[in-house]
Amino acid sequence: xxxxxxxxxxxxxxxxxxxxxxxxxxxxxxxxxxxxxxxxxxxxxxxxxxxxxxxxxxxxxxxxxxxxxxxxxxxxxxxxxxxxxxxxxxxxxxxxxxxxxxxxxxxxxxxxxxxxxxxxxxxxxxxxxxxxxxxxxxxxxxxxxxxxxxxxxxxxxxxxxxxxxxxxxxxxxxxxxxxxxxxxxxxxxxxxxxxxxxxxxxxxxxxxxxxxxxxxxxxxxxxxxxxxxxxxxxxxxxxxxx
Amino acid sequence: xxxxxxxxxxxxxxxxxxxxxxxxxxxxxxxxxxxxxxxxxxxxxxxxxxxxxxxxxxxxxxxxxxxxxxxxxxxxxxxxxxxxxxxxxxxxxxxxxxxxxxxxxxxxxxxxxxxxxxxxxxxxxxxxxxxxxxxxxxxxxxxxxxxxxxxxxxxxxxxxxxxxxxxxxxxxxxxxxxxxxxxxxxxxxxxxxxxxxxxxxxxxxxxxxxxxxxxxxxxxxxxxxxxxxxxxxxxxxxxxxx
Numbered sequence: 504x505x506x507x508x509x510x511x512x513x514x515x516x517x518x519x520x521x522x523x524x525x526x527x528x529x530x531x532x533x534x535x536x537x538x539x540x541x542x543x544x545x546x547x548x549x550x551x552x553x554x555x556x557x558x559x560x561x562x563x564x565x566x567x568x569x570x571x572x573x574x575x576x577x578x579x580x581x582x583x584x585x586x587x588x589x590x591x592x593x594x595x596x597x598x599x600x601x602x603x604x605x606x607x608x609x610x611x612x613x614x615x616x617x618x619x620x621x622x623x624x625x626x627x628x629x630x631x632x633x634x635x636x637x638x639x640x641x642x643x644x645x646x647x648x649x650x651x652x653x654x655x656x657x658x659x660x661x662x663x664x665x666x667x668x669x670x671x672x673x674x675x676x677x678x679x680x681x682x683x684x685x686x687x688x689x690x691x692x693x694x695x696x697x698x699x700x701x702x703x704x705x706x707x708x709x710x711x712x713x714x715x716x717x718x719x720x721x722x723x724x725x726x727x728x729x730x731x732x733x734x735x736x737x738x739x740x741x742x743x744x745x
Numbered sequence: 746x747x748x749x750x751x752x753x754x755x756x757x758x759x760x761x762x763x764x765x766x767x768x769x770x771x772x773x774x775x776x777x778x779x780x781x782x783x784x785x786x787x788x789x790x791x792x793x794x795x796x797x798x799x800x801x802x803x804x805x806x807x808x809x810x811x812x813x814x815x816x817x818x819x820x821x822x823x824x825x826x827x828x829x830x831x832x833x834x835x836x837x838x839x840x841x842x843x844x845x846x847x848x849x850x851x852x853x854x855x856x857x858x859x860x861x862x863x864x865x866x867x868x869x870x871x872x873x874x875x876x877x878x879x880x881x882x883x884x885x886x887x888x889x890x891x892x893x894x895x896x897x898x899x900x901x902x903x904x905x906x907x908x909x910x911x912x913x914x915x916x917x918x919x920x921x922x923x924x925x926x927x928x929x930x931x932x933x934x935x936x937x938x939x940x941x942x943x944x945x946x947x948x949x950x951x952x953x954x955x956x957x958x959x960x961x962x963x964x965x966x967x968x969x970x971x972x973x974x975x976x977x978x979x980x981x982x983x984x985x986x987x
Contacts, residue, residue, distance in 0.1 A: 654904065655904060655906060656904050656906070662896070662912050663898055664898070667914060669913045669914065670904050670911070670913075671910065671913055671977045672904060672909060672910045672976040695957050695978070696938060696978075697954075697955050697956045701954055704954065709951060709952075710951075712939075713939050715939045735914065735916050736938075
């Protein structure tokens with residue numbers, strides 16, 4: 504079973520205060536980039552893997568999705584998602600992405616935001632999603648960027664000229680990474696970009712786009728602290744078609 | 746016109762002493778990974794973009810390629826390639842990848858090793874290669890990894906525990922990078938991984954594999970200094986099909 508850090512009370516309390524949890528999708532600076540990668544949602548059967556509070560599930564329905572299934576490991580998340588949603592075509596379910604099985608060819612769009620880097624067996628998950636999509640169906644997901652996650656001490660340093668710099672080491676050594684993020688010992692799984700993309704290709708997906716979120720000049724003008732995101736890629740965004 | 750650093754006498758003299766120039770393909774630690782990405786070469790019409798001394802061109806013919814066209818900007822390189830080759834089905838030609846045009850649908854395999862990061866207009870080059878390949882033809886190329894090339898001061902540093910660490914900054918700021926490598930002011934062009942891959946996809950290529958060279962335990966046992974290549978990706982290897 505995947506680590507369920509989101510049901511740690513201290514973690515959950517702090518996590519709930521993130522801009523993206525309070526303000527929803529528009530509180531996530533990468534949301535505009537994700538939107539640009541999404542296919543037309545109208546009429547589609549959507550599964551959201553790691554649905555959290557249900558922000559994306561509700562947005563998908565506003566865009567005309569015919570149904571949305573939201574999965575999350577966290578009881579806290581699913582409870583809050585249910586409380587915040589009044590829509591018979593959205594179903595929320597507690598599920599571990601490490602082991603969950605979905606019905607075959609049952610979805611037109613699989614979506615996941617910042618969840619897959621918690622999953623140890625990425626290959627199993629991607630093959631399962633491929634089978635759960637109808638032919639022509641699309642997978643759009645974001646993860647922490649492998650460059651962001653690789654190092655032993657993943658935090659800003661200064662280069663010899665004082666420029667904000669991100670350290671990279673043990674990049675090719677894949678596997679568990681423990682970090683302290685609202686709680687001690689949050690477990691993530693590092694995979695290289697090559698492994699990430701080749702897992703999709705070998706599962707039968709055709710890659711449609713690979714993006715690395717960088718803030719726009721307008722975003723930096725509005726939120727100056729975002730400027731540091733130009734220095735190193737924090738998120739990898741991928742869209743692919745079955 | 747692309748910078749022609751290879752015809753700088755000092756650069757060329759030093760460059761010619763690299764293991765991969767003296768020993769040929771087996772002197773390049775990433776060669777076994779490239780081989781694994783290449784399609785069957787036998788019977789194929791091959792173009793090698795940035796052919797250098799012709800090591801790969803001659804290997805392609807040994808594998809049964811029906812013809813090989815080797816292109817390089819450097820007169821030094823092409824002279825040496827011609828001197829070292831005795832094969833009527835290999836043609837070497839001085840050409841600037843920044844502007845060269847190839848006949849349409851004339852090749853089954855386009856190959857390039859560590860040349861495309863010198864090219865400013867990657868989009869033009871990739872569209873031209875796409876047109877030069879017959880349908881089903883493949884492009885296999887290597888470049889310096891965008892993570893390797895991004896920083897203002899791209900050299901090893903130590904992290905707080907003393908571990909070899911590679912600095913990353915200005916990753917999302919694409920464009921010219923000047924480094925000193927055998928000569929001062931060698932000009933390269935940094936593009937993100939996203940830009941690199943999306944340029945291929947938008948030109949009509951289907952991505953087949955994306956690899957980041959990492960040495961095997963056997964390679965490290967034989968050449969211990971290769972171990973540092975586990976810490977950060979130095980090369981990006983891509984195969985794609987028209």
